[in-house]
Amino acid sequence: MATAISLDRQEAATAGATLARVLIVDDSAVARAVVERILTATDRYAVVASVSTAAAALDVLARAKVDVILLDVQMPGTDGLTALPDLIVAGAGATVLVVSGQAGEGAATTVQALALGAADTVFKPASGARLGQFAAILIDKLDRLAGATPSRMPSPPAPARPAPPPRIATGAGSDEFDIVAIGASTGGIHALSAFLAEIPASFRLPILITQHLPTAFMPYFAAQLAVIGKRPCEVATDRLRLRPGRIVVAPGDAHMRIVALADGSAAIRLTAEPVASGCTPSVDPMFASLAAVFGPRLLAVVLSGMGRDGSDGARRVHEAGGCVVVQDQASSVIWGMPGAVVDGGSADAVLPPAAIGRIAAARRRP
Numbered sequence: 001m002a003t004a005i006s007l008d009r010q011e012a013a014t015a016g017a018t019l020a021r022v023l024i025v026d027d028s029a030v031a032r033a034v035v036e037r038i039l040t041a042t043d044r045y046a047v048v049a050s051v052s053t054a055a056a057a058l059d060v061l062a063r064a065k066v067d068v069i070l071l072d073v074q075m076p077g078t079d080g081l082t083a084l085p086d087l088i089v090a091g092a093g094a095t096v097l098v099v100s101g102q103a104g105e106g107a108a109t110t111v112q113a114l115a116l117g118a119a120d121t122v123f124k125p126a127s128g129a130r131l132g133q134f135a136a137i138l139i140d141k142l143d144r145l146a147g148a149t150p151s152r153m154p155s156p157p158a159p160a161r162p163a164p165p166p167r168i169a170t171g172a173g174s175d176e177f178d179i180v181a182i183g184a185s186t187g188g189i190h191a192l193s194a195f196l197a198e199i200p201a202s203f204r205l206p207i208l209i210t211q212h213l214p215t216a217f218m219p220y221f222a223a224q225l226a227v228i229g230k231r232p233c234e235v236a237t238d239r240l241r242l243r244p245g246r247i248v249v250a251p252g253d254a255h256m257r258i259v260a261l262a263d264g265s266a267a268i269r270l271t272a273e274p275v276a277s278g279c280t281p282s283v284d285p286m287f288a289s290l291a292a293v294f295g296p297r298l299l300a301v302v303l304s305g306m307g308r309d310g311s312d313g314a315r316r317v318h319e320a321g322g323c324v325v326v327q328d329q330a331s332s333v334i335w336g337m338p339g340a341v342v343d344g345g346s347a348d349a350v351l352p353p354a355a356i357g358r359i360a361a362a363r364r365r366p
Helices: 007-015 029-040 054-061 080-091 108-115 131-146 188-196 215-229 283-297 311-319 336-343 353-362
Strands: 020-025 045-051 068-071 095-100 120-123 179-184 207-211 233-235 247-249 255-260 266-271 298-302 323-327 349-351
Touching: 020 029, 020 054, 029 045, 029 131, 045 054, 054 080, 068 080, 080 095, 080 108, 095 108, 095 131, 108 120, 108 188, 108 215, 120 131, 179 188, 179 283, 188 207, 188 215, 188 353, 207 215, 207 255, 207 283, 215 233, 215 247, 255 283, 266 283, 283 298, 283 311, 298 311, 298 336, 298 353, 311 323, 311 336, 323 336, 323 353, 349 353
Parallel strands: 020 045, 020 068, 068 095, 095 120, 179 207, 179 298, 207 247, 233 247, 298 323, 323 349
Antiparallel strands: 255 266
């Protein structure tokens, strides 16, 4: 088994104040050596330890702070997916990037890893194959994630719950919302699972979800949400009418907008124009269009994710009298998207995903 932390590695990680600290977990000595060589060739990463089992990784995390965990799936003893939740807890804010030959685009392993809280995945090719491409993809994803890991982000004080504006203080009764819309990105699948676990099978409001995922993931993602949410879930198509008791997810290659119909119902229109966040699909057009149609009858939720997507749309919801609830920093893999909404003054409440689910289930404002 590979050694745990060596003194010189610890000193290197400590001395390089700007370096992101990485833990490599892979049962292949060759793979560990290749990944370590790729990382050390940059001036941005320090390998704190390189180990072959999940148990050894937990031992490292009990004694050292890391920013990123590179995790293989197939390992002796406890496999990577089974160990993932424990590693997230032990990592105390470390971002987990699953690096595996099973983590191809659209693969069940990929979606499972994201659902369990991994920030992203990288497909690991067979030994020697496409090594240059693998290295470029790995470093690109690490550069994106390491700069946004909670331990390396500025740590603003926990936001105080905003004072209830008059529209909430005066409250209107039990049926406050007619529709729920959710935006999420990195870490959002795990948060969605916690949210949906609180929604009873009898819940009849439509739930719309824009989650940043590639197009190939969407059918499997929708199938998983149908099981977790205990209701039908489908990938949005153009002109699809909103129906009670269903979940609709944005496709990976288009924004999901909502339009009012002459008969009083609403339907989805798919568009692909560039948006300020640069994301496709983007949360902003979904929120903005829903605010125009549903106004104060909309509950908009922003879960864990990198960047600012959803902050402009949340402002539109807030201005239209709708309610905006965001995931708290402590439970977020990355607090970029929820934090941007809080910074913009549009959040009516900041809560863990399960608590947000209970608000939606009660159809009452926080």
